[in-house]
Amino acid sequence: MTSLTPVDAGRLGQQVLDAVSTVVVGKSGSLELVLAGILAGGNVLLEDLPGLGKTLTARSFAQALGIGFRRLQFTPDLLPADVTGSFLYDQRNHDFTFRAGPLFTNILLADEINRTPPKTQAALLEAMQEYHVTAAGRTYQLERPFFVLATQNPIELEGTYPLPEAQLDRFMFHIVIDHPPYDEELDVIKSTTSIQNPQINRPITGDDLVSFQRLVRKVPVAEPVMRHALDIVRASRPKDSTTKEDVKKWVAFGGSVRAAQYLILGAKARALTNGRYHVSFEDVRALTHPVLRHRIITNFHAQSEGITTDQIVDRLLQQVPLPRSGM
8 A cells, every 4th residue: 555656545535435425425525524534544523413424424434444433422421431441350360351442443433522521521532642542550552543533413502511622622624514405415315215225345444544544644745835734823823923903803712733733634635535646735725624613712702793713714714825836
């Protein structure tokens, strides 16, 4: 896999998307973002309304990539040990043995993650960042690749626990999904109310995917493109000298250093899946909304005026235009 050409990488990426699209109708933009997150080794937060196929999406990607999948429903009474695993006493050996939790998989669907308290939400942090779990002073490595697809329901606020900013920052993308167009919704109804058994092709394996992730990091980025990504992120910070007055008025906290890192990593994955071995300005700008959407924290002025983070990102893209020598 390390000898892949950009054309080969783009072809394989498209084959994965085609395989997933055999069972997931529409959502092409969201599927491309999920694939970019997987290839870049990141995690994705999916905000969607009920019944829009988030479980099907995660399971379909696992099948297309030939890797393991588990779904964990987060509830208010869920404990950290229910996520990571726990020790059980073995009466035959008179010792405690570790029983791995659902976290030990390749793709974990953390369903409705905002329904569980912060203590349980935090059980994911170590795994998402370090790819291992610590229990009772012992460290257990997770099998690579490892990827968290977390979902949250935007229409229910009672009895939910919003994710802390530090944990939100661990997610590479925040993808917002709305109801599909009329024709696509009709196709969903047809496919889910009849007897069908679509088979998902498996273009690559789990080992291939790990090699693919390494290849993504080898994609070169010209310094002007890297500077452009950093300029966009810095312009979101109210204390930065380059930040415009309207952004300062609306923003309490802007994008972190991790935002710029994920902009570049995501742009590398996007370029590779499009058959290119270089990152363009457009790759960076196309990913600015999902990267910054959950990292910009608005203040009272923005909330009272109904200004959303997406609108602020729109302003940032206007205020940080493409360099004249565009790539």
